[in-house]
Amino acid sequence: MTSRAVAIRRMWMSPSLSGRGRGEHVARQRAGRRVSARIGRDGAARLRIEMRNSAALRTEMRSAGRAIPLCGGGMSTRRASARFVHGRGAMTGPPMRLAVAALLLPMSLGACGQEHPGAEGALPTRLPPGDHATVDEPFEPIPQSVSLDPRRVELGRRLFEDPRLSGSGERACVDCHDLGAGGIVPGEPKSNHPRNETGPYNVPTVFNVAYNFRFNWNGKFETLEGHLSGPMMSENVMDAGSWDALVERIRGHYRDDFVEAGYRDGVDEDNVRDALATYERALITPNSRFDRYLRGEIELDEDEERGFELFKTVGCITCHQGINVGGNLFQRFGVVADAFEGRPVNERDMGRYLLTGNEEDAHVFRVPSLRNVEVTAPYFHDGSAATLQEAVKHMARVQLGYMLSEREVRDLVAFLRTLTGTLHGVSLAKEGGR
Amino acid sequence: MLGALRVAWLVLGVGTLSALGLAVTTDVDRWRHDQYSKQTRRARELDARLNEEVAKSRLGIVTHYDDLVRTDDQIRVVQDELDRIPDYVGEGHRSEIERRLERYAATLDEKRDLVETFKSEQAILRNSLRAFPRSSDRLLARIERTPDTHRLHEAVESLQHDVMRLALAPSRKLASQTRCDLRAFDDEPKGAEEGCSVERAEVPPSLSRPVDTVLTHARIIIERRKSTEDLVADIMTLPGSERAGAVADAYEAAYRDAEQSSRTRWGVFLALGAALLMLGAAYIIVRLQTSAAKLRETTGKLSDALDALAQERDREKELADLKSRFVSMTSHEFRTPLSVILSSSEMLEAYGQRWPEEKRAMHLHRVQDAAQKMSRMLDGVLLIGRAEAGMLHLNAEPTDVGAFCDGVVEELRAEIGADRELRAIRDLPDREVSLDQKLLRHVLLNLLSNAFKYSPDDSVVTLEVGHDDEAIRIEVSDEGIGIPEEERERLFEAFHRCSNASGIAGNGLGLAVVQRSLEVQGGSVEVDSTVGEGTTFRVRVPFVEDES
Numbered sequence: 001m002t003s004r005a006v007a008i009r010r011m012w013m014s015p016s017l018s019g020r021g022r023g024e025h026v027a028r029q030r031a032g033r034r035v036s037a038r039i040g041r042d043g044a045a046r047l048r049i050e051m052r053n054s055a056a057l058r059t060e061m062r063s064a065g066r067a068i069p070l071c072g073g074g075m076s077t078r079r080a081s082a083r084f085v086h087g088r089g090a091m092t093g094p095p096m097r098l099a100v101a102a103l104l105l106p107m108s109l110g111a112c113g114q115e116h117p118g119a120e121g122a123l124p125t126r127l128p129p130g131d132h133a134t135v136d137e138p139f140e141p142i143p144q145s146v147s148l149d150p151r152r153v154e155l156g157r158r159l160f161e162d163p164r165l166s167g168s169g170e171r172a173c174v175d176c177h178d179l180g181a182g183g184i185v186p187g188e189p190k191s192n193h194p195r196n197e198t199g200p201y202n203v204p205t206v207f208n209v210a211y212n213f214r215f216n217w218n219g220k221f222e223t224l225e226g227h228l229s230g231p232m233m234s235e236n237v238m239d240a241g242s243w244d245a246l247v248e249r250i251r252g253h254y255r256d257d258f259v260e261a262g263y264r265d266g267v268d269e270d271n272v273r274d275a276l277a278t279y280e281r282a283l284i285t286p287n288s289r290f291d292r293y294l295r296g297e298i299e300l301d302e303d304e305e306r307g308f309e310l311f312k313t314v315g316c317i318t319c320h321q322g323i324n325v326g327g328n329l330f331q332r333f334g335v336v337a338d339a340f341e342g343r344p345v346n347e348r349d350m351g352r353y354l355l356t357g358n359e360e361d362a363h364v365f366r367v368p369s370l371r372n373v374e375v376t377a378p379y380f381h382d383g384s385a386a387t388l389q390e391a392v393k394h395m396a397r398v399q400l401g402y403m404l405s406e407r408e409v410r411d412l413v414a415f416l417r418t419l420t421g422t423l424h425g426v427s428l429a430k431e432g433g434r
Numbered sequence: 435m436l437g438a439l440r441v442a443w444l445v446l447g448v449g450t451l452s453a454l455g456l457a458v459t460t461d462v463d464r465w466r467h468d469q470y471s472k473q474t475r476r477a478r479e480l481d482a483r484l485n486e487e488v489a490k491s492r493l494g495i496v497t498h499y500d501d502l503v504r505t506d507d508q509i510r511v512v513q514d515e516l517d518r519i520p521d522y523v524g525e526g527h528r529s530e531i532e533r534r535l536e537r538y539a540a541t542l543d544e545k546r547d548l549v550e551t552f553k554s555e556q557a558i559l560r561n562s563l564r565a566f567p568r569s570s571d572r573l574l575a576r577i578e579r580t581p582d583t584h585r586l587h588e589a590v591e592s593l594q595h596d597v598m599r600l601a602l603a604p605s606r607k608l609a610s611q612t613r614c615d616l617r618a619f620d621d622e623p624k625g626a627e628e629g630c631s632v633e634r635a636e637v638p639p640s641l642s643r644p645v646d647t648v649l650t651h652a653r654i655i656i657e658r659r660k661s662t663e664d665l666v667a668d669i670m671t672l673p674g675s676e677r678a679g680a681v682a683d684a685y686e687a688a689y690r691d692a693e694q695s696s697r698t699r700w701g702v703f704l705a706l707g708a709a710l711l712m713l714g715a716a717y718i719i720v721r722l723q724t725s726a727a728k729l730r731e732t733t734g735k736l737s738d739a740l741d742a743l744a745q746e747r748d749r750e751k752e753l754a755d756l757k758s759r760f761v762s763m764t765s766h767e768f769r770t771p772l773s774v775i776l777s778s779s780e781m782l783e784a785y786g787q788r789w790p791e792e793k794r795a796m797h798l799h800r801v802q803d804a805a806q807k808m809s810r811m812l813d814g815v816l817l818i819g820r821a822e823a824g825m826l827h828l829n830a831e832p833t834d835v836g837a838f839c840d841g842v843v844e845e846l847r848a849e850i851g852a853d854r855e856l857r858a859i860r861d862l863p864d865r866e867v868s869l870d871q872k873l874l875r876h877v878l879l880n881l882l883s884n885a886f887k888y889s890p891d892d893s894v895v896t897l898e899v900g901h902d903d904e905a906i907r908i909e910v911s912d913e914g915i916g917i918p919e920e921e922r923e924r925l926f927e928a929f930h931r932c933s934n935a936s937g938i939a940g941n942g943l944g945l946a947v948v949q950r951s952l953e954v955q956g957g958s959v960e961v962d963s964t965v966g967e968g969t970t971f972r973v974r975v976p977f978v979e980d981e982s
Binding site: 125126127138139140213222313315317318319321322323328329330331332335336337360364399400401402403 | 496497498499500502503504506507508510511550551553554557558560561564565569643647650651654
């Protein structure tokens with residue numbers, strides 16, 4: 001890093017702009033130098049360095065709207081774009097970009113508690129960091145806000161609700177991932193067969209997917225962008241035909257929107273994926289009772305607390321852990337006992353064996369997240385458990401070898417209810433629960 | 435020479451520019467190098483971190499798997515970055531780096547698979563480790579409440595004891611021991627096998643379920659206790675860091691080479707630039723030299739011109755001198771006869787009546803002579819002047835040479851008197867020839883006059899006239915004072931009088947007139963003379979051709 005960049009970094013010592021509202025913030029004013037930042041309407045921060053002495057060099061730097069992922073992530077200078085206003089070309093090129101990155105560094109330090117998805121060009125990161133928990137448990141609260149480009153989130157939302165993406169033109173993503181119904185298919189749950197007749201698998205929730213390490217029940221996909229190919233091209237789901245066909249169908253309706261959202265190439269496959277994935281990452285449900293408990297804001301009720309203890313002692317916690325209370329490993333369905341006892345085993349029950357061909361992967365699935373489990377009935381990959389109580393009892397028996405008493409089941413379910421979060425401030429739980 | 439240099443310079447200039455272009459475009463981007471080597475370092479760091487997290491998970495220090503996922507994510511990012519090999523890496527190095535990246539990726543994929551397996555196995559094992567003591571204790575309690583279960587109690591107790599010890603410190607002995615314990619619960623115990631003699635334990639139906647649970651946990655612990663540890667060992671010994679290090683090494687070598695070639699290219703550019711400069715200097719020098727040579731040439735020409743001018747000037751000066759001399763001599767020569775005329779005529783006027791006839795005739799003759807002298811001098815001056823101005827033209831007419839000569843001699847008699855002897859030898863042409871009589875008269879008259887003037891009274895002057903087909907030859911000899919050797923060159927100059935002729939009157943124009951007249955006629959004159967003995971002039975005058 002050039003000495004100049006280092007000097008700039010030292011100058012910029014004030015921690016963060018995160019959490020600040022729109023308007024001008026003067027960070028530092030020294031003889032001959034004035035550094036200020038302005039957070040614009042679109043959430044992008046504009047940094048301005050005015051140096052009186054050197055011929056009124058004014059450099060306006062603008063972050064691309066996405067802060068640089070830091071906490072555990074790498075730093076890339078590709079994200080910041082620098083525009084020069086009345087500048088002399090002295091500060092150009094790589095040293096400048098490093099300086100810009102250095103400047104944005106403290107911004108992202110303060111914004112560490114927020115989600116930092118990958119920016120254009122870089123691979124998207126999974127499991128962004130969560131909020132800080134005061135309780136010492138292997139969980140993290142979902143962060144209360146994310147820093148994503150709002151234009152892209154909005155564009156993604158429109159695509160998510162657009163039935164033109166499907167081959168038939170009648171089905172949109174939102175039809176099976178209803179946000180008002182827990183991110184899954186709306187309507188009354190039926191047992192022993194999946195909600196939607198169109199696919200072999202129970203529809204997983206679309207909430208908090210940014211915190212899953214793989215997608216689909218068999219964990220086929222590693223990224224949200226990659227995962228989109230699955231449902232899009234599947235005949236049972238969206239039956240889009242091909243990405244080219246899909247893009248052609250929607251191009252006319254989104255002509256300028258993509259460019260306005262910052263996609264230079266307009267409507268193409270990568271940008272559609274990116275917009276949709278950005279929207280999906282925005283679908284977080286923070287502030288569940290459990291998260292508030294983790295942050296030390298509230299105490300759990302007695303039954304919830306008993307349920308939590310059982311959760312730990314029975315052993316659910318060994319697989320349903322982490323920020324998403326699950327979603328970060330594979331596990332066999334039926335560890336100590338046969339999960340499919342008393343019913344025929346069909347193809348979809350084979351799990352990852354269908355991907356890898358390893359016998360050891362038979363009945364191995366991606367461990368789902370338990371967040372919002374209260375509102376995502378039915379349960380399991382085939383929807384064979386209609387109620388949470390059924391699911392809990394089955395799990396305890398076949399995974400852990402425990403025969404739970406009714407009281408224990410009630411307590412566990414009470415605990416699981418605390419995992420229900422809020423969307424736009426409104427709890428997902430319906431009156432009385434299920 | 436200059437042209438060749440110019441071409442060479444142009445060629446070299448093009449070469450230098452392209453060398454510069456090459457050096458600049460293939461210059462090693464320092465910043466990119468920093469980026470890339472940072473990634474190679476990071477790859478190793480992340481591999482170490484992955485191992486660390488697996489160990490922490492194994493030891494139960496960390497009880498969630500989010501960190502493993504995040505580290506794996508960062509490794510993916512680094513892999514992606516490393517796949518973007520910088521442009522300045524040469525072809526050979528690039529393929530080597532790619533090869534090593536593939537091996538690194540393969541190792542990482544293997545590691546990832548093992549880590550996934552570890553996560554699931556570890557979870558199961560931990561659960562069983564937690565569940566087994568509790569469930570086996572509860573089972574034992576229930577067995578104690580159930581009658582006729584002594585053997586079962588024994589078997590379960592033994593199993594619990596051995597499995598717990600196995601859980602703490604696995605060994606082969608314990609492994610076989612526990613397996614032996616398990617056989618007690620088999621439907622058909624195999625009996626004595628490898629030192630395992632165990633009696634079958636009957637399980638009452640009411641207890642079959644909890645016994646199954648305990649046995650399952652026991653089996654899980656027995657099977658996975660060692661295997662999980664082996665799995666961790668495999669993960670940690672996979673050479674992820676080494677492979678990343680290999681990539682880093684290959685890249686470093688590539689970078690050094692790129693730096694080297696970059697330096698070489700810059701060196702080539704500098705060398706070419708220096709050669710260009712030197713060639714340019716050489717070109718300038720050569721140009722300067724040629725200009726200097728031209729300058730010298732011009733200067734030489736200038737000095738030549740100046741010399742010529744100086745010569746002209748000298749000649750002009752001579753001419754001016756000559757002119758002034760001419761003027762002074764002429765005026766001097768004119769003054770003498772003029773004064774004679776004046777004095778004689780004045781005296782005649784004053785005393786003429788009293789003088790005797792002879793005296794009067796003498797003075798009159800003096801006046802006439804003086805006038806004639808002046809007239810002759812004037813003629814001579816005019817002729818010379820006309821000759822100098824190029825206005826003396828040949829006017830040929832048919833001439834009877836004999837008659838002509840007679841006429842001239844008769845004219846001369848008046849001047850020299852009757853006493854002087856003239857010997858004449860004649861070989862005349864038999865017809866009339868074409869000659870310029872006026873000019874020839876000048877020649878003959880002056881030569882004869884000089885011969886008589888510059889020889890004693892009693893000497894003989896010889897006139898020989900001859901001819902050939904093309905010219906007439908006249909030879910005039912005398913026995914006079916002769917012409918000194920050193921004055922031959924200046925003999926025909928106007929107003930020149932020889933040093934030995936100071937006692938004899940003359941104006942120095944005679945021979946000048948002879949020469950000018952001969953020049954116009956195309957003739958020539960030769961002189962032979964010995965001082966004190968005599969002089970011979972030989973003249974040749976060609977006949978004038980008819981230009982028809």
